[in-house]
Amino acid sequence: MMVSSVAFAKPGDSGISTQATVSVPADSWESDDTSTTARTLPKTSYHTLDSWTDTDWMKFSVSATGTPFVFETQITEGNTYFDLYMYLYKLEADGSLTEVESSDDHSYWSAYSEFIQWEASSPGTYFLEVTGYGDGETGMYTLHWDKGFARRIAGADRYRTGVEISKLMYQMYHTYYDYGFYTSGVVITSGSSPADALAGGLLASSVDGPLLLSGPTGLSAETRAEISRILRPAVYYDNSPLTIYILGGTVAVPSAVETQLRAIPEVAASLKEENLEIVRLSGANRYETAAMVAEAVDSVAGITDTAYIVGGTAWADGVAVGAPSVYMGSPVLLTAQGSLSPEAAQAIDDLGITTAYVIGGEAVVSSDVEDDLVDMLGAANVDRLSGGSRYATAWAVAEHGVDIGLNADRMILVSGLNWPDALVAAPMVYQYGAGNGVYGPIMLTSPTSLSGEVKAFVEDHGQPDSLCYVVGGTSAVSDTVLNQFNALRASVPN
Structure with missing residues (x-):
């Protein structure tokens, strides 16, 4: 070594x-x-x-x-x-x-x-x-x-997949410590429950940091080592302010995580200089936590006047909308299925939201929620992006993403049935301070066979002509799917 x-x-x-x-x-x-x-x-x-x-x-x-x-x-x-x-x-x-x-x-x-x-x-x-x-x-x-045009990025488990994504995005923290390659924060969310993570991709991107997962008893050794590595330039050279965000209460992310963080040398050094905050964003429920995350993003980087409204139990729809959310700086707000959650309604008012996209079919976000939004914002400012399945909804969201500026010739492919690997992919789309990223949609596939919606997207937009990533191990997205995905380029004309 x-x-x-x-x-x-x-x-x-x-x-x-x-x-x-x-x-x-x-x-x-x-x-x-x-x-x-x-x-x-x-x-x-x-x-x-x-x-x-x-x-x-x-x-x-x-x-x-x-x-x-x-x-x-x-x-x-x-x-x-x-x-x-x-x-x-x-x-x-x-x-x-x-x-x-x-x-x-x-x-x-x-x-x-x-x-x-x-x-x-x-x-x-x-x-x-x-x-x-x-x-x-x-x-x-x-x-x-x-x-083909795609390669896999994965770790041995959900926690190490998040670490591998961080290592990909922040490679230069190994070397060029004095050339401006530093983050201003890290976002930690539960690796056991997806609810709080749905809004976290935008926050991670806004602080130019990764979205990392905590286990039920704390952070893995690999995750702690990665936090140490990516904070080192900011702590020891730039001395820039840092924030580590923890999403959710102690049931989701245990209090042991805060103890572990304080024991990381770079965190301890920055805390001693009063140059780092550890901030837990935890509401009374997932809806309030998502609203708090949106407010944090607004204070850090600002947001647009558009919000994406996702069912509080519809993680797959939340994964897909992570791409346009991160790219545009538009928050993800969570709602109950039957009516607009009061927490989301209050956030819409507080954040000055004027346009809302409802994500998913009526089984996850009812027409009553859409009616509530129309009452608040007007019919012309409310739209629904959905399909007959989570894969079709992801396709609709991808088409919307291309309409607002994402590149159709590159994408991130994730499992539609395995949320942990999928959720940590959102910051790959765009990093605010650096202005880097894949700049493409996040699409869902079955773990064992490439979804028809991915094939249809490529048929509509032409074969990709840039690097794409498949996120997660072979249990999340099989080698068969990776090979089918790579084969699309040879069979679909530009």
């Missing part, structure tokens, strides 16, 4: 950095420093650049013109200047290599990792090269690749 020496600076000094004091070891794929020693790699592989002259080469074959591929690196450790480049080459008949594509910095995240989404112009042998930029480029990274 790599051992780093971390030098922390006071605010206003030159910053902090991680400098390797023990050399990064060669990875198991060496020697792969040239095209002649390039390796055939599995879909996920772990690599190091163990010196500033080290490069890594991969070899693969293409059997048909138009075959799509996606390649993505994810930095997992590195020195202060760890910055990757990625190049794609075609082997010509005379043995020479022709560069066909390259990547310099990830376009989704504030990261010096890379991704290439590419269609083969002809069959043949191809090579992928990953190299560092300039002197001193030593570090570790993961390479993901597949035919």
Whole structure:
């Protein structure tokens, strides 16, 4: 493993950095420093650049013109200047290599990792090269690749899936501590109940932080380590104000979590400087908690005058609407099925909401709720986005998302039956301060077979031409579904 020496600076000094004091070891794929020693790699592989002259080469074959591929690196450790480049080459008949594509910095995240989404112009042998930029480029990274346009992101369980998403979005917190890559908060919600998390994606995005899950007895070691990692730059270099939000009461997120948080060195240091708050947003019920979350977002980043009204037990609809909510800065408010909850009605008044979208069919949000909203806002300012199933509702929400500016050529695919992995995906859509993200809809699928609504969406809008993510392990979204999803690109014309 790599051992780093971390030098922390006071605010206003030159910053902090991680400098390797023990050399990064060669990875198991060496020697792969040239095209002649390039390796055939599995879909996920772990690599190091163990010196500033080290490069890594991969070899693969293409059997048909138009075959799509996606390649993505994810930095997992590195020195202060760890910055990757990625190049794609075609082997010509005379043995020479022709560069066909390259990547310099990830376009989704504030990261010096890379991704290439590419269609083969002809069959043949191809090579992928990953190299560092300039002197001193030593570090570790993961390479993901597949035919198609999507790759899976998942942990061993629901808690570690949230951690893996955080690591993807905030890769540079391993390295560039003094270049402005920092968050202003973290949002923690229950991993056992989805109600409070439905509104939490927008809050996490508004503080440029992840949405992480707590277990019934507290935070996992992996979650605590991730909180430590992502807060480190803000605490030790920037000294910027931080807030850790806990959503729900102690039944949902136990009080032990607050004790665990205070024991994290970065949290303790910032609390000592009175530069961090731990704020629990907990109402008398899920409806009041959602309203409190909306108010917190308004105070942190501001909100639009539009709200999404979701049934308090309809987690699947809440997952789908997370994308337009996060993208537009429009809060998710929860309601009872039979009538508009008083807490949502009060929030609409307090927040100056003038437009409302009811999400889901009348089985989850009745026509009486819609009537209550019409009485408050007028018929012209109330609409319903729904379908005959949770998958069809997600399709309707995705179409709405495209109408307001989300990209139809990229998306996040989650299980329609497994809420924990799905709910933590919302911050991936957009990060407010950084202005980064996938910028695409969140769509639902059956765990074992790709939903027809996803296929229909692609047929309507054309094949994706950018990187998409499938969130969750194989029990949430099977490899069969991932393969079916990736195969859509070859079968649907642009």
